[in-house]
Amino acid sequence: MPPVQPFEPPGAIGLILPTLVQDTVPAWVEPGDGTGSDADPLSDLADLCHQAEVAGAGALWACDHLFWHGPCLECMVVLTVAAMATERAVVGSCIIQLPLRRAVAVAKQAATIQSLSRGRMILGVGVGSHPGEYEQVGAAYHSRGHDLDTGIGELHRAWRSGDGETAGDTNSTDPTERYLQLPAPSPVPVWVGGSSNAALRRAAHRADGWMPLFLSVDEYGDAVERLGKEVDASGRPSGAVTPAMVLFVSIDDDVDRGRSAGTEWMGSLYGLPPKAFERHLVAGTAEQVAGRVAEYQAVGAEHVAIYVTDDRPIDQFARLMAALPAAGVPTEH
Numbered sequence: 001m002p003p004v005q006p007f008e009p010p011g012a013i014g015l016i017l018p019t020l021v022q023d024t025v026p027a028w029v030e031p032g033d034g035t036g037s038d039a040d041p042l043s044d045l046a047d048l049c050h051q052a053e054v055a056g057a058g059a060l061w062a063c064d065h066l067f068w069h070g071p072c073l074e075c076m077v078v079l080t081v082a083a084m085a086t087e088r089a090v091v092g093s094c095i096i097q098l099p100l101r102r103a104v105a106v107a108k109q110a111a112t113i114q115s116l117s118r119g120r121m122i123l124g125v126g127v128g129s130h131p132g133e134y135e136q137v138g139a140a141y142h143s144r145g146h147d148l149d150t151g152i153g154e155l156h157r158a159w160r161s162g163d164g165e166t167a168g169d170t171n172s173t174d175p176t177e178r179y180l181q182l183p184a185p186s187p188v189p190v191w192v193g194g195s196s197n198a199a200l201r202r203a204a205h206r207a208d209g210w211m212p213l214f215l216s217v218d219e220y221g222d223a224v225e226r227l228g229k230e231v232d233a234s235g236r237p238s239g240a241v242t243p244a245m246v247l248f249v250s251i252d253d254d255v256d257r258g259r260s261a262g263t264e265w266m267g268s269l270y271g272l273p274p275k276a277f278e279r280h281l282v283a284g285t286a287e288q289v290a291g292r293v294a295e296y297q298a299v300g301a302e303h304v305a306i307y308v309t310d311d312r313p314i315d316q317f318a319r320l321m322a323a324l325p326a327a328g329v330p331t332e333h
Contacts, residue, residue, distance in 0.1 A: 010090035011058020016307040019073040022268040046085035056321040056331045061094035067136040076109045083117035092122030095193030099144040103151035107158035111185035126193035204230030213246035221299030244303040250283040251316040259283035262309035286319040290327035
């Protein structure tokens with residue numbers, strides 16, 4: 001296996017992979033009899049990851065739900081496929097709901113992807129906002145913030161257990177000397193997802209990055225300022241936490257058509273009325289959407305993860321990437 005490379009930031013733009021499909025027939029189903037019974041979903045996903053990297057994606061992100069009202073591929077499996085299908089793009093969870101899982105198992109999964117990708121992994125973590133999913137898993141929703149804080153500590157404990165070691169000491173009766181997580185990964189950046197003040201503070205004190213969603217440009221700019229103050233208050237160096245942003249987009253030369261299609265898709269995704277997402281969707285031509293990305297960058301976003309509101313996102317994503325340089329957004333990773 002080639003050596004692990006020093007971690008590089010994920011570049012200005014990433015793509016959130018279409019792992020929660022809204023069409024009656026999922027995007028990964030091959031044309032044919034219409035049933036998809038003989039289709040290989042991961043082979044199509046791998047091709048999409050390759051195409052996105054060629055189009056300029058600096059990162060590929062996967063969302064996470066263990067129980068949902070529609071099809072949803074498992075986050076860490078998707079990231080494994082993305083890591084093996086690409087050469088340069090960072091791969092990351094956006095976000096994995098850590099309180100729904102055993103943190104030490106997630107640590108092992110992330111360490112494995114870090115090795116397979118030769119150091120291109122970001123572990124985005126958060127609490128989610130769906131009590132019913134917690135109930136299905138058997139996890140406590142009311143303590144999810146506390147459990148996330150504990151889980152972040154468990155991640156680092158697991159990763160550190162094998163530092164400087166190639167094998168555990170089989171002669172020792174101390175489990176911390178005999179049982180290690182090996183191979184020890186190169187540092188895995190932990191980013192915190194979520195738009196709440198609690199998520200912002202958690203990122204400032206415990207993480208390497210912050211990735212909210214559903215914030216306007218002005219709201220995001222104010223939040224980035226608060227993030228900087230929280231980082232300073234924690235005693236960490238300025239710039240210790242990377243500000244990022246998740247942006248839902250619908251690109252169409254017919255802006256009204258694009259807005260309607262995008263909000264319908266988001267309504268289906270969340271199981272809510274489409275009008276609930278009108279203020280959260282950036283709809284327009286590729287040039288107009290690129291301009292909005294530039295606005296977020298101007299107020300502090302070092303990375304924007306693009307969530308195309310379509311099960312087949314590559315065409316819209318490629319159009320956006322082509323329009324970004326004219327808007328002043330760098331696209332090389």
